[in-house]
Amino acid sequence: MYIREKKAGVRVSSPASAAFGDHYDVIVIGLGTAGSMAAITAARRGLKVLGIERLNSMGGTGTIGGVVGYYYGNRGGIFEEIDSQVISYQKQEDFVRFQGVHGEIKNWVLDSNAVQAGVEIRYESFVIGVYLDGTSVKGVRWVSPEGIHDTSAKVVIDCTGNAEVAELAGVAFDMGRELDGKCQPFSNVLMKSYPNGSVGNFYTDSGYIDIDDPDSVNQAIFESNLLGTHLQECYNEESVVLKVCPLLGLRETRRIVGEDQVTFGDVLADHLTREPIFFGFSNLDNHGKDMAFESDNQQDWLVAASLFGPNMNVPIPKGTLIPKGYDGILVAGRCLSVDHDIASAIRQKRDMQKSGEAAASMAYLSIHQNVQLKKVPYGLLRAMLEESKCLRAVERTEIREITPQEDHEQAPIPATKWLTDTQAIREALNTDKPGIAIWSAKRLGEPIAYALEEWMNQQEHPLLRKNSALALGLMGRTKCVPVLREIVYARDLYLPRTSRKYNQPHLFAAIYLLGRLKDTEIMPELLRFIREDTFMETLETDSSNDEFIYDRKELYFQFFSFSMMAAFRIAEAHPEWRQQLAEVMGSRLADPGLELIITLKTHIREANGFLKKKMNARVESIYNRLISNWS
16 A cells, blocks of 8 residues: 655655554545535435535535526436525525525535534545555545544545545546646636625636646635725725635636546537436536637537537536546546536536535445446446436436526426428528527538538528538538638628627638638738738627627737637648748737737626736747647
């Protein structure tokens, strides 16, 4: 047996004896969104459970983190029972009116349920080492106000959100997107008292963070607390600030490499498990605005087809909770084994609570069946999860278009069906909501390609013409290139209405697809967009999209970033363009007057455009990475 610890930030291994002070069936590390459900579920199953939490309360994001509402996710599971207890207290006159699930009451309800179930809770404590026998986790070394403890367990469940225990054990992981490793923006939540006497939250995206860099974490905390949305010149009775929540709202950090992985490519290709332990339900909720740096799959979906709105119901297999090659350890929460693209959909609070319950159920069966975690019988596991409605027999893989305020399980909202009838696709392509038809055509491929080429030549139907070209571009058909060029030359910022928000202008979809198609004829125009921004003065913009493109500076960032990435794709295939592209990019990035700026997203429309983020350094880093491949 040996122990893995970190010394001066470096993971080291050393031999260890099995001198454990205590033994538990299950140790849950991190009692937040997933961990609170894991600990309560395991203890209710009769297991001896230790819960270790570095803060001083349970519930994480939904309590001390101040994110007290729900954004999509599926109903069912023990969290519903917990929430119903909270709401019953909320209705009493003893408590102030609260917008959402009352975080302070939920703290108390979680504590009460955990203690009643028999969980031994240790707050203000954290893990500093992991005991292993080969690749089987046997226990942890942890610190509490009482000192250092060495404790063994049959199963350790890492619910830290950042896979901190799994990483300490040596588990492989991914983080961020493929191009530059960057994760989504984080939020810093305020609690406020509003004029109607109720208490609620307020938050915007607050910036970016490198969770592996302690200096970056500290800087993110300080800077987000000092933002103008938080620290104001003066406050008034319209909204009284009660507190800044002490837990940052991280949307994405480490993701383990598991025995199974769910990718967005799997979702698009319908290659998904038939043995789910829960379903994740959300749209592709990427909060980043540098969409040109995302994967092809994500840009196909969000840029070319403008499909931000549709929600996917994605089955999650048990292997996504099991680190590849390891036993005795599970993860739950946002660090599941998924890729960066689909992680933006598989992170909502309801579903992460389900992941904690599922992990505890897997641990129970592993212990009582005396089998490795990856060999837990699926039939028994499914029966346990269906009993609590964490998993339900009626759930299936599907797409639905609803708003966050609608309940897709109670309202009669039919699932979205991909179109297969040629005439139905034509009619939809000739509207301002063509996204489903564009993607349906992509799925059909060859059988509809000829019809798309015909429609693309119908000058009297401009929407049909352009949307048919986008569909052909997604299919890799070069016959669409002349129409895509027209869109770029016209600087056509027409905005479709496919999704409830964050639709992408035709112009950027066309630039992206021309890059994919390696079109050299468009290169001079792309270089012009990169070289200068004077052309922006004559552009007419659509203010209905100001949540994504707030002003002309942000619009120019989209021109620059999409043109840069398309130009690099073309130069990669046509080396004769490389020197000119490098000269233009090098000169432009050295220009002290260049300002590449985005505004951070907010859930309050009045705060649009308030928080700005300069992207020059990020763009230059990506440029250097891309150009290094040529040398």
